């Protein structure tokens with residue numbers, strides 16, 4: 001079943017700030033860059049720490065784990081720098097009528 005969570009108006013989200021969202025599929029980190037929104041599982045694949053406490057690199061479209069510095073692609077969830085080697089799950093985010101929606105069952 002396609003579960004969508006409405007997160008509110010686009011203006012609520014500032015650029016390059018990681019927002020942690022608790023969902024029934026677990027915590028998700030939402031990032032806005034320009035008009036684009038990205039959502040990843042909010043848990044580093046190296047150890048169990050939240051990616052939402054790390055830094056976003058807007059130009060590269062990456063988020064960095066604060067603990068050991070691995071970066072993950074916001075677009076694919078791929079781990080780009082060691083020590084993390086495994087990707088994190090991604091989720092589809094849509095904007096409809098100015099409202100941001102997170103789809104839980106349509107990870108890429």
Ligand code: FES
Nearest residue numbers: 044046047065068
């Ligand atoms: S816990 Fe994230 S890189 Fe180690």
